[in-house]
Amino acid sequence: MILSKQNFPAIHPIGDISFAEPNSYVLKNGIKVFLFPGSKNDILSVDFLFDAGRWAEKKPLIGKSCSALIKSGTHSKSAFEMSETIDFYGSTIKASLGYNTFSIQLYCLHRYLSESLPLLKETIMDVVFPASEVDLFKKNSLSQLKMNQEKTDYLADMAFKKLLFGDKHPYGYETSAERIEGIEQIDIHNYYNSQLSPENCTILVSGRITDKIEKEIETFFESLVWNKMNTPKSETIAINTSAEKQFYLEKKGAVQASLNIGKILFNMNEPDYPEFLLTNTIFGGYFGSRLMSKIREEKGYTYGIHSSLQTLKHSGIFCIQTEIGVEHKKNCLEDIYNEIDKMNTDLVSDREIVLARNYLLGKFLSRIDGPLNRAEQFKKYYIEGNSVSKLSEFVEKIRSCDAKTIRNLSQKYLKPNTFTEVVVG
Amino acid sequence: MIETSKKILKNGLTVVHHFDETSPFVVVNTLYKIGAKDEDPERTGFAHLFEHLMFEGSKNSDTYDEPLQEAGGENNAFTNNDYTNYYCQVPKNNLDVALFLEADRMCNLKINQRALNEQKKVVIEEFKEHYINQPYGNVWHILREMIYEKHPYMWPTIGKTTDHVANATLEDVKSFYSKYYQPSNAILVVGGNLDKEFVFERVEHFFGEINFSVSAPKNSITEPIQSIPKEKTIFADVSLDAIFIAFKAPDRFDPTFFVSDLVSDILSGSQSSRLYQKLVKEQKLFVSIDAYISASNEIGLFCVEGKMAPGVDIKIAETAIWEELELLKKESVSFNELQKIKNKTLSHLNFSDTSLMSKVINIAYFELLGDANLINKEEENYLNVSAEDILLFANQTFQKEKSNTLYYLKKENDIK
CATH class of the missing domain: 3.30.830.10 (Metalloenzyme, LuxS/M16 peptidase-like)
Incomplete structure (x- = not known):
């Protein structure tokens, strides 16, 4: 065939997008287990997800210390022995801290599952956090902090969140040298012992799950008995948004400035969430967005500019983020606010809606492609207290969203006088 | 498969x-x-x-x-x-x-x-x-x-x-x-x-109808074998002194490529790896340290890079890295250590093609190397590496006269 405009293929609409509830069961100790089978390779991921995170800290940085030191040694193994044994089987055990979650995850091949599970158990129940390991961690964290402080994007992100939530809030506090110095072994112990408890725990298993594997892990889960004191967490922590809405920091020698502009918004539980997601996609959420077209493609001020809504268990952060040549700072800010103004005044075109909507739906489909992705996606819904069936609801709302709704939402949420503006560089 | x-x-x-x-x-x-x-x-x-x-x-x-x-x-x-x-x-x-x-x-x-x-x-x-x-x-x-x-x-x-x-x-x-x-x-x-x-x-x-005109020209350039060590010092606005030691290494077509990749895993990449364990944890000379290869189609390279702990003398840090490289040249790695690195690689290979996208990108790369089916040979190629191969590789590669050392220092510091 000769390529010509007339021969351009028909573009087919995106079919059904649904996320079936995963199979699950409840263990004797009350822990819920969710299964995400389907991989072709003999791989498995077992994720112990704790409702904890920064939110459950009694003191800043303790959750992070606990996750960083999760392989620092147990009653029977030194840090080296622990790592060496896990590594020997080619397995990975890693802890990660979220704002509201603490997760301990094992990745392994089927053939080493039996050897890896006891190591996972030790990691969940038996870590001792030796003083020498805590000291080294603190020292290296101080060096790491210094390195981070040379980066304009790091400084801008820190300042932005601090202005939005306040320096005492888990979503906003800053990592400082004083806080690193203040980390104590006992704090980490207390966090580990109180937060990584069965009451806080949910288990997600994904990968290739054969009948044999399913039995083996169920037997393993049933054998887990650990008692930890569970201290209830507060449902709300006071947010202390700074009255100061602008923060500018000049950095000597910087050739680019980092910009963060935005505000506290909402999570997936807000009824406007799906339509706002589409609104944001058009505004700055993908490569074809208005911000990208204007500021990267037309003006060439930046390699990339994005706006996003990060949803959290108790809140959400809307943020426009970019790195721009220092000489373009002023013009870039002007352009951003002009684009907001346009979103709030004119109706977006039908073409823009079609492109952004289909891009977004394709993204939804891609996020649930494959068992490991499905487990990750499930987590996001689960943390905010939602069932994955909500996805179909979102899809429907996005499919039927029109230009007027988009303008209304833009007017409602993209108000420049409610934004906090941070520029570093 | x-x-x-x-x-x-x-x-x-x-x-x-x-x-x-x-x-x-x-x-x-x-x-x-x-x-x-x-x-x-x-x-x-x-x-x-x-x-x-x-x-x-x-x-x-x-x-x-x-x-x-x-x-x-x-x-x-x-x-x-x-x-x-x-x-x-x-x-x-x-x-x-x-x-x-x-x-x-x-x-x-x-x-x-x-x-x-x-x-x-x-x-x-x-x-x-x-x-x-x-x-x-x-x-x-x-x-x-x-x-x-x-x-x-x-x-x-x-x-x-x-x-x-x-x-x-x-x-x-x-x-x-x-x-x-x-x-x-x-x-x-x-x-x-x-x-x-x-x-x-x-x-x-x-x-099918796209015309084909001329074959793309190919460069072929030979690179002289390095015979004297090279050094360079840079002062910059950084908070930690860093050191980079790099050597030429096998390209992606060389059978010893797989050896070089495993050697980089012996040295770094996990908490039980040698450089991390000895130089970060035990001797506390570095805040972070890494060894990696470039995996390129022509002359590859092998690099060790470390960000130093504050106050450490750079010459001491450099010597400590060399001691680890020398050890690889003198003593053959144990069965267990070799098995550990191979298991890690096996895991890595299995987890890396879980998404269709990454699988397809990999297939294209292996076709570039000559045959898409080579993707299925990777596992075997890594499993075939022996302790002797590692010893030989280390001896051929980690030579002072073939080293390139970059001292990347915090301004106001100087080599002592």
Whole structure:
């Protein structure tokens, strides 16, 4: 065939997008287990997800210390022995801290599952956090902090969140040298012992799950008995948004400035969430967005500019983020606010809606492609207290969203006088 | 086992099909055998700049991105020293859209001054973001130039300087396009829940009529063997002193490539690895330390890089790294340690092709190496490495006279 405009293929609409509830069961100790089978390779991921995170800290940085030191040694193994044994089987055990979650995850091949599970158990129940390991961690964290402080994007992100939530809030506090110095072994112990408890725990298993594997892990889960004191967490922590809405920091020698502009918004539980997601996609959420077209493609001020809504268990952060040549700072800010103004005044075109909507739906489909992705996606819904069936609801709302709704939402949420503006560089 | 089938069209385009029934998507990956190594030394960064222009629309589609987004797809591309790779993913009923767009930009790219001017600015900002405004951002500009005397690996993909990018002309763009963006210089891989016959038929339909003119020219440059150690010291606005020690190493076609990869895993990459355990945990000389290979198609390199703990004498830190390298030359690794590294690699290989996208990108890369089926040989190639191979590799590679050392120091410090 000769390529010509007339021969351009028909573009087919995106079919059904649904996320079936995963199979699950409840263990004797009350822990819920969710299964995400389907991989072709003999791989498995077992994720112990704790409702904890920064939110459950009694003191800043303790959750992070606990996750960083999760392989620092147990009653029977030194840090080296622990790592060496896990590594020997080619397995990975890693802890990660979220704002509201603490997760301990094992990745392994089927053939080493039996050897890896006891190591996972030790990691969940038996870590001792030796003083020498805590000291080294603190020292290296101080060096790491210094390195981070040379980066304009790091400084801008820190300042932005601090202005939005306040320096005492888990979503906003800053990592400082004083806080690193203040980390104590006992704090980490207390966090580990109180937060990584069965009451806080949910288990997600994904990968290739054969009948044999399913039995083996169920037997393993049933054998887990650990008692930890569970201290209830507060449902709300006071947010202390700074009255100061602008923060500018000049950095000597910087050739680019980092910009963060935005505000506290909402999570997936807000009824406007799906339509706002589409609104944001058009505004700055993908490569074809208005911000990208204007500021990267037309003006060439930046390699990339994005706006996003990060949803959290108790809140959400809307943020426009970019790195721009220092000489373009002023013009870039002007352009951003002009684009907001346009979103709030004119109706977006039908073409823009079609492109952004289909891009977004394709993204939804891609996020649930494959068992490991499905487990990750499930987590996001689960943390905010939602069932994955909500996805179909979102899809429907996005499919039927029109230009007027988009303008209304833009007017409602993209108000420049409610934004906090941070520029570093 | 990853199964693939191959067909070569009359115009020379290599087409590879991979069947995967688990995904609702189809992935189309187009690899062009053109990288930064093929650039004119006075016009570096061009292959990458050109990659940006491939998204500026073609004769029969004003933009590349829009129809693809409308089809529910996503796409991206990357350039390295050896090749340029474009990939996109669409729901499988929109395969034709992806193929049309790829075919059209293979032969009908719109080339204009406006797009060139814009993308030059964008790339210069990208240059600043990743290589100037980052602490240690220019390390590979310096190191590559130290290590390679003749070979075009001496400059990074982004280019030697922003001036090279700024000076690119429309004529350069046109001649580059006609020289390198030929069907015979490309590998097209299609993966998804679609039959082989169907895919080959659709590809023939869209790409079959593309004309083929001349074969892309190939550079072949020999690099002298290094016989004296090279050193360089740089002072910059960083908070930690750093040291980089680099050696030339096997290329991707060399059987000892797999040995070099395992050696880098013995040294770093996990908490039980040697450099981390001894130099970060026990001796507390470094805050972080890493060893890695470049895995390039021609002369590769092996690098050890460490960020030093405050107050540590750089000569002591350097000696400590050398002690570990010397140990690899003297003592053969134990059965257990070798098994550990192999198990890790096995895990890595199994986890790395869980998504269709990464699988298809990998298939294209192995076809570039000569045969897509080589992807299934990887495991065996790593498992065959012996302790003697490692000893031999270490002795051939970690020699003082073949080393390139960069001291990247905090301003106001000096080597004691």
